[in-house]
Amino acid sequence: MTVEQRVTYCRICEPLCGLIATVENERLISLRPDPENPLSKGRCCPKGVAFTDVQNDPDRVLNPLRRRPDGGFDVVGWDDALDDIAARLAAIIGTHGGESVGQYFGNPAAFSYATGLWPGLFMARIGSKHLYSAGSQDINSRFVASKLLYGAVSQLPFPDLPRTDFLFMLGANPLVSHGSAVRAPRMKDDLSGIVRRGGRVVVVDPRRTETARAFEHLAVRPDSDAWLLLSMLQVIFDQGLDDATATEQQARGGATLRELCLPFTPESTEAHTGVPAAELRALARDFANAPTATAYGRTGACLGRHGTLVSFLLDALTLVTGNFDRPGGTLLSRGVIPLEEFAERADRLTYDTARSRIGGLPDVNGTFPAAVMAEEITTPGAGRMRALFVLAGNPVLSVPNGDALAEAIGELDLCVSFDFYVNETNKHADYVLPATTMLERHDLPIGFAACSPTVFVQGTEPVVAPYGEARPEWEVYRDIARRMGLSLFATGPLERVNGVLAWLDRRGLIRVTPRGMIEMLLRVGPHGDRFGLRRGGLNPKRLRENPHGIVVSEHAPAGLLGEVVRHSDKKVWLDPPQILDEVERLGAREPADPAFPLRLIGLRELRSQNSWMHNSPTLMRGNRRHRARINVVDARQAGLYDGDQVRITSPSGSIETEVLVTDEVQPGTIAVPHGWGHRGGWQLANSAPGASVNVLTSNSPGDLEVLAGMSVLNGVPVRIEPVAVPQ
Numbered sequence: 001m002t003v004e005q006r007v008t009y010c011r012i013c014e015p016l017c018g019l020i021a022t023v024e025n026e027r028l029i030s031l032r033p034d035p036e037n038p039l040s041k042g043r044c045c046p047k048g049v050a051f052t053d054v055q056n057d058p059d060r061v062l063n064p065l066r067r068r069p070d071g072g073f074d075v076v077g078w079d080d081a082l083d084d085i086a087a088r089l090a091a092i093i094g095t096h097g098g099e100s101v102g103q104y105f106g107n108p109a110a111f112s113y114a115t116g117l118w119p120g121l122f123m124a125r126i127g128s129k130h131l132y133s134a135g136s137q138d139i140n141s142r143f144v145a146s147k148l149l150y151g152a153v154s155q156l157p158f159p160d161l162p163r164t165d166f167l168f169m170l171g172a173n174p175l176v177s178h179g180s181a182v183r184a185p186r187m188k189d190d191l192s193g194i195v196r197r198g199g200r201v202v203v204v205d206p207r208r209t210e211t212a213r214a215f216e217h218l219a220v221r222p223d224s225d226a227w228l229l230l231s232m233l234q235v236i237f238d239q240g241l242d243d244a245t246a247t248e249q250q251a252r253g254g255a256t257l258r259e260l261c262l263p264f265t266p267e268s269t270e271a272h273t274g275v276p277a278a279e280l281r282a283l284a285r286d287f288a289n290a291p292t293a294t295a296y297g298r299t300g301a302c303l304g305r306h307g308t309l310v311s312f313l314l315d316a317l318t319l320v321t322g323n324f325d326r327p328g329g330t331l332l333s334r335g336v337i338p339l340e341e342f343a344e345r346a347d348r349l350t351y352d353t354a355r356s357r358i359g360g361l362p363d364v365n366g367t368f369p370a371a372v373m374a375e376e377i378t379t380p381g382a383g384r385m386r387a388l389f390v391l392a393g394n395p396v397l398s399v400p401n402g403d404a405l406a407e408a409i410g411e412l413d414l415c416v417s418f419d420f421y422v423n424e425t426n427k428h429a430d431y432v433l434p435a436t437t438m439l440e441r442h443d444l445p446i447g448f449a450a451c452s453p454t455v456f457v458q459g460t461e462p463v464v465a466p467y468g469e470a471r472p473e474w475e476v477y478r479d480i481a482r483r484m485g486l487s488l489f490a491t492g493p494l495e496r497v498n499g500v501l502a503w504l505d506r507r508g509l510i511r512v513t514p515r516g517m518i519e520m521l522l523r524v525g526p527h528g529d530r531f532g533l534r535r536g537g538l539n540p541k542r543l544r545e546n547p548h549g550i551v552v553s554e555h556a557p558a559g560l561l562g563e564v565v566r567h568s569d570k571k572v573w574l575d576p577p578q579i580l581d582e583v584e585r586l587g588a589r590e591p592a593d594p595a596f597p598l599r600l601i602g603l604r605e606l607r608s609q610n611s612w613m614h615n616s617p618t619l620m621r622g623n624r625r626h627r628a629r630i631n632v633v634d635a636r637q638a639g640l641y642d643g644d645q646v647r648i649t650s651p652s653g654s655i656e657t658e659v660l661v662t663d664e665v666q667p668g669t670i671a672v673p674h675g676w677g678h679r680g681g682w683q684l685a686n687s688a689p690g691a692s693v694n695v696l697t698s699n700s701p702g703d704l705e706v707l708a709g710m711s712v713l714n715g716v717p718v719r720i721e722p723v724a725v726p727q
């Protein structure tokens with residue numbers, strides 16, 4: 001017996017906490033926090049440890065599964081599966097063109113560079129026009145705000161937590177979510193540190209969350225943040241608290257922004273936001289007068305009807321107070337591995353260069369709103385989606401009106417999923433292909449890992465060999481392409497020589513792999529060794545010699561504006577026409593429908609990860625189940641008591657679940673977690689009572705946020721009533 005301790009890091013969520021895996025004969029025995037990881041320093045959360053349950057789950061899919069006509073699945077060999085998929089795909093492309101093939105990229109895929117690269121090449125090669133991702137339920141509004149402000153979709157400005165004196169946090173609950181678009185594995189320490197230094201952490205949230213309770217809470221009405229922020233800016237401009245010199249230096253359009261805010265006095269927005277005018281004035285003053293300050297928002301900022309505007313205003317607030325691109329303020333992100341930077345320079349990260357067939361909504365990074373997927377499948381005519389690849393996603397539970405999507409999948413000519421579970425989505429697919437877990441692949445951090453106040457990089461080798469027949473997604477895409485006689489590199493002018501490239505590839509003469517590509521980027525990146533030209537620079541060997549990770553510099557740099565901003569004048573734009581139009585639309589919002597008096601918001605739980613960790617016995621201990629949080633005033637009015645079954649109805653649908661009466665939410669607000677209501681191949685998850693909150697959210701194109709096509713998942717109007725229990 002050989003028992004080994006292997007150093008790695010967690011890729012379930014964004015802090016990427018250091019982990020130590022105990023492995024015996026290539027089986028994972030346990031996971032524990034890595035005390036030697038310089039960032040997480042022996043900290044990790046229950047999900048990280050419980051990933052052992054996922055890795056070893058008896059319900060895990062370890063062989064390719066092919067759908068039977070009766071709805072069940074047969075185990076098949078890889079060759080049979082891939083031959084059939086390639087043949088069917090070729091036929092679909094032959095008849096309807098590559099544009100009829102779609103792909104949905106789920107959240108976990110964002111944690112694997114290889115899963116981003118090869119499937120991306122494949123879809124580009126066949127000319128897919130149906131790309132979707134979890135981003136339209138998560139962060140695309142933030143990306144669009146960045147496109148408008150900086151000309152760079154991939155830019156994710158983040159708070160300089162270790163140095164700030166004032167963190168204004170809007171719509172985030174990092175003590176539970178562990179932080180998103182800011183990488184801080186010891187988040188609690190970082191936030192407490194601000195207070196210890198004499199600073200403040202103010203949490204703007206409709207719910208008195210775990211984070212709000214630990215710091216200062218400012219309760220707002222759901223989906224009213226745009227008014228709140230416009231008022232803060234109004235006060236700052238009106239009282240001359242803005243830093244005119246910094247604004248002039250860094251931005252254009254300051255005067256337009258000032259004018260835009262004029263009508264939004266705190267007194268005029270108070271009824272909307274529920275925040276007393278005097279309190280708001282004091283807050284705006286304190287933020288502007290703090291030695292350093294940063295405004296940060298996450299999903300609660302992104303998922304309302306004006307998510308792009310809210311994300312935009314958060315950065316604007318930081319900038320006009322002289323806190324942008326400065327230590328202690330908001331810093332600009334720059335990857336140690338410059339994947340996004342290269343894509344930006346190649347103009348590959350687009351916004352509004354194409355519109356969706358359904359709804360005419362703009363592309364963000366080449367992807368369209370996942371909310372329209374169902375209609376893209378069911379609506380006849382040119383450009384209809386005929387085939388769909390689902391990569392590490394469960395959109396039936398995660399996108400609005402998921403039931404419509406579940407039904408639509410049945411109309412596809414081909415649906416293929418890469419997952420390690422049969423989930424609520426791929427149970428309708430033709431094939432479920434067994435994917436490798438995070439512990440079964442090489443990784444280097446990309447994407448939001450760049451949002452790190454400490455510049456840090458860690459690589460990891462696979463901790464265990466793939467279980468069963470599991471394969472990395474990128475290899476499967478490569479093998480499907482080979483079977484179709486396609487070279488993934490024969491794009492653009494090279495398409496003419498596809499035959500030659502495909503021939504070379506089949507004979508193993510093209511040796512490009514995702515790993516080779518990403519390691520090359522590491523070496524040419526801002527801290528790379530430039531293949532020996534820069535002594536002491538990063539290279540794969542150094543990463544292997546330092547498995548716990550390397551602190552590249554204690555603090556992320558300020559002063560990146562000139563490098564990062566892609567507008568031709570190298571200035572931040574505070575006056576884009578899209579934003580001026582959006583502010584106009586604020587005034588044009590139709591009055592609330594009295595039939596739906598409550599506002600629904602989301603909620604994340606410590607021992608859940610979206611929809612996919614409810615099969616872990618460790619995490620499900622203690623009779624965990626789905627519960628809707630409502631205030632005692634609303635409960636009493638509806639005749640509901642703690643533990644009762646409640647029917648929640650929105651204009652889109654109706655669910656039944658259990659009620660938790662709490663003063664965490666104010667009267668008028670109801671908080672319901674997403675990712676429940678299981679009916680997949682995960683037996684423990686299926687047995688937990690609950691419903692999918694996305695039955696209540698709308699996938700109608702007219703109900704999506706206008707600028708980014710974001711699903712509106714917060715502030716949804718609903719009503720509640722008791723479910724009659726038979727006596």
Ligand SMILES: Nc1nc2c(c(=O)[nH]1)N[C@H]1C(S)=C(S)[C@@H](COP(=O)(O)OP(=O)(O)OC[C@H]3O[C@@H](n4cnc5c(=O)[nH]c(N)nc54)[C@H](O)[C@@H]3O)O[C@H]1N2
Pocket residue numbers: 105106107108109134137138299391392393394395397398399418419420421423435436437438473602603609610611612674675693694697713
């Ligand atoms: N109402 C409401 N809806 C929401 C949200 C909300 O706040 N409210 N939040 C939204 C957000 S922020 C997100 S990110 C989305 C998530 O939406 P999705 O990404 O569509 O769904 P997940 O629940 O994350 O499911 C991920 C799937 O990937 C599988 N998986 C896990 N790891 C891997 C891997 O390494 N490889 C492969 N191939 N598969 C893997 C899991 O088994 C699971 O089936 O949900 C969104 N939906």
Ligand SMILES: Nc1nc2c(c(=O)[nH]1)N[C@H]1C(S)=C(S)[C@@H](COP(=O)(O)OP(=O)(O)OC[C@H]3O[C@@H](n4cnc5c(=O)[nH]c(N)nc54)[C@H](O)[C@@H]3O)O[C@H]1N2
Pocket residue numbers: 013014107138170171172173174176177178179180204205206207209220221222223224225298299300301304601602603604605606607608609610714715
């Ligand atoms: N334990 C756990 N951790 C996770 C996840 C998980 O499912 N479980 N999911 C991961 C993913 S995919 C993501 S994207 C991140 C998200 O990271 P966060 O955004 O930090 O996660 P949430 O806990 O959803 O925080 C959003 C907050 O916004 C509030 N909110 C809702 N509506 C409004 C509004 O209109 N205005 C304001 N101001 N606030 C509002 C909610 O009450 C909630 O507290 O978390 C990641 N981490």
Ligand code: SF4
Pocket residue numbers: 010011012013014015016017044045046047048049178
């Ligand atoms: S917070 Fe938990 S789930 Fe997220 S990376 Fe760290 S250990 Fe993994």
Ligand SMILES: [Mo]
Pocket residue numbers: 107134138
């Ligand atoms: Mo997310």
